[in-house]
Amino acid sequence: MSNYRIQGATGDWEVVLGLEVHAQVVSNAKLFSGASTEFGAEPNAQVSLVDAAMPGMLPTINAECIRQAVRTGLALGAQINKFSVFDRKNYFYADLPQGYQISQFKHPIVGEGTVTLDMGDGKTKDVGVERIHLEQDAGKSMHDQHPQLTYVDLNRSGVALMEIVSKPDMRSPEEAGAYLTKLRTILRYIGTCDGNMEQGSMRADVNVSVRKPGDPLGTRCEIKNVNSIRFVRQAIEYEAQRQVDILEEGGVIDQETRLFDPSKGETRSMRSKEEAHDYRYFPDPDLLPVEFDDAFIEAARESLPELPDDKKARFVEELGVSDYNASVLVGEKESCDYFEDLLSALAEKTGKPAQKLAAKASNWVMGDLFGALNKASKTVNESPVSAKQGADLLALVEDGTISGRIAKDVFEIMFETGKDAEVIVEEKGLKQVSDTGEIEKIIDEVIAANPAQLEQYRAGKDKLIGFFVGQVMKATGGKANPGMVNQLLKPKLDG
Amino acid sequence: MTDLTKLTIADARDLLKKGDITSRELTEAHIEAVEAADALNAYIAKTPEMALEMADKADAKIKAGEQTGMTGIPVGIKDLFATKGVHTQACSHILDGFKPEYESTVSQKLWDDGAVMLGKLNMDEFAMGSSNETSYYGPVKNPWRRGDTDTVPGGSSGGSVASVAGFAAMGATASDTGGSIRQPASFTGTFGFKPTYGRCSRYGMVAFASSLDQAGTITRTVRDGAIMMESIAGFDAKDSTSVDLPVPNFEAALTGDIRGMKIGIPQEYHLAGMPGEIEALWHQGIEWMKAAGAEIVDINLPHTKYALPTYYIVAPAEASSNLARYDGVRYGLRETVQGGGLVDMYEATRAAGFGDEVKRRIMIGTYVLSAGYYDAYYLKAQKVRQLIANDFKRAFEKVDAILTPTAPSAAFAPGEKSDDPIAMYLNDVFTVPASLAGLPGSSVPAGLDANGLPLGLQILGKPWDEETVFKVSGVMEEAANFTAKPAEWWR
Numbered sequence: 004m005s006n007y008r009i010q011g012a013t014g015d016w017e018v019v020l021g022l023e024v025h026a027q028v029v030s031n032a033k034l035f036s037g038a039s040t041e042f043g044a045e046p047n048a049q050v051s052l053v054d055a056a057m058p059g060m061l062p063t064i065n066a067e068c069i070r071q072a073v074r075t076g077l078a079l080g081a082q083i084n085k086f087s088v089f090d091r092k093n094y095f096y097a098d099l100p101q102g103y104q105i106s107q108f109k110h111p112i113v114g115e116g117t118v119t120l121d122m123g124d125g126k127t128k129d130v131g132v133e134r135i136h137l138e139q140d141a142g143k144s145m146h147d148q149h150p151q152l153t154y155v156d157l158n159r160s161g162v163a164l165m166e167i168v169s170k171p172d173m174r175s176p177e178e179a180g181a182y183l184t185k186l187r188t189i190l191r192y193i194g195t196c197d198g199n200m201e202q203g204s205m206r207a208d209v210n211v212s213v214r215k216p217g218d219p220l221g222t223r224c225e226i227k228n229v230n231s232i233r234f235v236r237q238a239i240e241y242e243a244q245r246q247v248d249i250l251e252e253g254g255v256i257d258q259e260t261r262l263f264d265p266s267k268g269e270t271r272s273m274r275s276k277e278e279a280h281d282y283r284y285f286p287d288p289d290l291l292p293v294e295f296d297d298a299f300i301e302a303a304r305e306s307l308p309e310l311p312d313d314k315k316a317r318f319v320e321e322l323g324v325s326d327y328n329a330s331v332l333v334g335e336k337e338s339c340d341y342f343e344d345l346l347s348a349l350a351e352k353t354g355k356p357a358q359k360l361a362a363k364a365s366n367w368v369m370g371d372l373f374g375a376l377n378k379a380s381k382t383v384n385e386s387p388v389s390a391k392q393g394a395d396l397l398a399l400v401e402d403g404t405i406s407g408r409i410a411k412d413v414f415e416i417m418f419e420t421g422k423d424a425e426v427i428v429e430e431k432g433l434k435q436v437s438d439t440g441e442i443e444k445i446i447d448e449v450i451a452a453n454p455a456q457l458e459q460y461r462a463g464k465d466k467l468i469g470f471f472v473g474q475v476m477k478a479t480g481g482k483a484n485p486g487m488v489n490q491l492l493k494p495k496l497d498g
Numbered sequence: 499m500t501d502l503t504k505l506t507i508a509d510a511r512d513l514l515k516k517g518d519i520t521s522r523e524l525t526e527a528h529i530e531a532v533e534a535a536d537a538l539n540a541y542i543a544k545t546p547e548m549a550l551e552m553a554d555k556a557d558a559k560i561k562a563g564e565q566t567g568m569t570g571i572p573v574g575i576k577d578l579f580a581t582k583g584v585h586t587q588a589c590s591h592i593l594d595g596f597k598p599e600y601e602s603t604v605s606q607k608l609w610d611d612g613a614v615m616l617g618k619l620n621m622d623e624f625a626m627g628s629s630n631e632t633s634y635y636g637p638v639k640n641p642w643r644r645g646d647t648d649t650v651p652g653g654s655s656g657g658s659v660a661s662v663a664g665f666a667a668m669g670a671t672a673s674d675t676g677g678s679i680r681q682p683a684s685f686t687g688t689f690g691f692k693p694t695y696g697r698c699s700r701y702g703m704v705a706f707a708s709s710l711d712q713a714g715t716i717t718r719t720v721r722d723g724a725i726m727m728e729s730i731a732g733f734d735a736k737d738s739t740s741v742d743l744p745v746p747n748f749e750a751a752l753t754g755d756i757r758g759m760k761i762g763i764p765q766e767y768h769l770a771g772m773p774g775e776i777e778a779l780w781h782q783g784i785e786w787m788k789a790a791g792a793e794i795v796d797i798n799l800p801h802t803k804y805a806l807p808t809y810y811i812v813a814p815a816e817a818s819s820n821l822a823r824y825d826g827v828r829y830g831l832r833e834t835v836q837g838g839g840l841v842d843m844y845e846a847t848r849a850a851g852f853g854d855e856v857k858r859r860i861m862i863g864t865y866v867l868s869a870g871y872y873d874a875y876y877l878k879a880q881k882v883r884q885l886i887a888n889d890f891k892r893a894f895e896k897v898d899a900i901l902t903p904t905a906p907s908a909a910f911a912p913g914e915k916s917d918d919p920i921a922m923y924l925n926d927v928f929t930v931p932a933s934l935a936g937l938p939g940s941s942v943p944a945g946l947d948a949n950g951l952p953l954g955l956q957i958l959g960k961p962w963d964e965e966t967v968f969k970v971s972g973v974m975e976e977a978a979n980f981t982a983k984p985a986e987w988w989r
Binding site: 093153 | 815
């Protein structure tokens, strides 16, 4: 249980949260028409006759969208409904050409499931998913293009959305944020939604109510269309406090729909319960119920990649990656892909089993690579050093060609120039010296040049071995194999 | 040749094949007939140039040996079907000026077969009406008159039947939601055919009630109906409710042999207060069937009395939603209010754009779908609809076809029922049950009433068994020997 409480004059208040996430489905075409779904086209360039609701036009279901919804349901361990129905949700708006949205009301395609949140320190929390249904997105009204008129862009009209409805299982802004983060990660892994909240391909309606711990649920307000995880947290904090303030003053919460204003950090009323639409849902007579068999579900299941939770467990248990590293890497699909590509290339190059390499490789990705990317404000996808190149670099360390220290210098150059590690090592003559004879020769020279230190060493100050190692490394420009230096130096110093 | 407009499609097809006539000659004769029939107000848009172009193409096709049943045949298209670049407004003011960029599947199939378009045909606004008095383009007149008195052609396919009965088209497309093909066919002595729901694509048909709307044909003979239906029927991936079944050779079903066939007579269709002439004609029909060797079986369709109220919940509910797209935003009429906003535009546009009957049905439909009423009306109506379908299913275990009157009266005079919606709705009492069950049905001209007005008999078949409906219709046509023609007062 979350300990998040709002302190009021009358005692502590608990926040109860449920999220309705609208996730744009990654698909070849819109839910009921063949029009493209790509983001960023000229206004009204991706509108079919069906999307514009021309007279006599009929929707036909895009099977790919059905498959994606089923895959999503499977990834959330949810019940898949082999029979579902598209309904019409009737209301008028300028960017809703049909005068109704085709959605699913009584018979959604996906039933109950679960999202497991990582709450840090290996702790988890399960949030229930009530249902997932498919529906059409509306177009976009643009009120800022003309002093009197509103312009309408129908590119988005008819694009498939999954509405993923959670149970009221969250109790703090952090949990709501973690839920969205986790959901986004899962959807991106399985490729059913790109999770791009800035472009609006993932948006959340947040249901907020407050109560004294142990009391029945309070009256909720729904905050519509919040488009970032940060805003979701902010909106909840503001809204919960607003409700507490009202209740503490003896007021009642009006069930209503509210909007979050990010610039002011506050929510304001959009419409009251009395103004709420009567959507007059009824089954869309233009569409038959959606029915599929177990084989369809199994094919969808087989198409799923390893899911984030399974992947994390494997990293930790089989590969020996630390829990923290595994969590971070799995959290972003791109990071994880990079790590896995790097690890497999490294294993292939060195001929060593991945288990032996994974911990080191994860440290390198999390430390050297992420550090450099952070400094350069780049994402993993923009990394100038590819996973293959990174693997080549680590392989050079692994086989003793260069030392770990030199590897850091080489990486810096790689990051700046994009060159391969081998090339840099060759060009700059950074190859580690592992030739016994050559190292012995340098050791002899160093001992000869430092008689005073040798005497002290032999007098019992054996810590001075570090001084001699340093001198040998310096003399070789850091290229001497440190293990060999240690091994060869001691007998010589000891005489 | 004598008057080419008096030919049947089948005759014209044979003459075209033999090279005795050309489609151009046939089309020119019909263009003249269309012009001469202005008094019927059947056409609300004429396309003579297109027609001649299409006729020439058809002649080339025939020459190339690629003639099919409808090649070169001039037809009219109900205004409900989208025709590319041509007036498509479902005879509503709200679609003012609308010319689509696309073609309905049904009309496209006709053009693919080489048929010739004469123009767009008048209808009740959005197919809502039984007398063609709700059209924004004014009422259609029935070629058949009661003495000197005008009569209505029935509806909603009033333009379709008037053009065909008035020899201003050899055939016409029509659509049937609750009887809009069969009732007007009965009123005008034409053959109306409505196939099984899902047999024809609804793509490009302006929607009234999606779960009921079905395209069909108006022709002067049963054979012509079979030829034209074969052209327009067939699966279409663009309509999820169209069904992927092969289209039979309907004309081949016209064997004239119904010996041993079982014809059902539903006892519930004996309505109290129905004109004696209708009862008598029905009885006559039964005798004809017997004489042709069919066996007559009394059947029961116990939920018949609920059909009309059920229909007037389901159809308006769907219509209220289907017509929401006419909002003044993207096409058609737009009425704005000085200083007003979006809602004002909606209200002004829809107030000006829709006629009274359409408004009435939108209001009924909105009401029955509203929160708190949905279960009591819409949901219950859907259940009753299933019971009605079950009635037919059970009956068809015992019989091959069902014979009933098409309409409870002959054509009436304009204005006679337009102030009384219930009286108007009763026109469809015999046709609505089969619509709710999605069954194929026809209306065959079978006789005249005391005023010399045509009366039709309805033949219903099992789902996807259009062939039996055609077969029985053919036998009925031959037995009835309906040769009466309207006096050509409009020419």
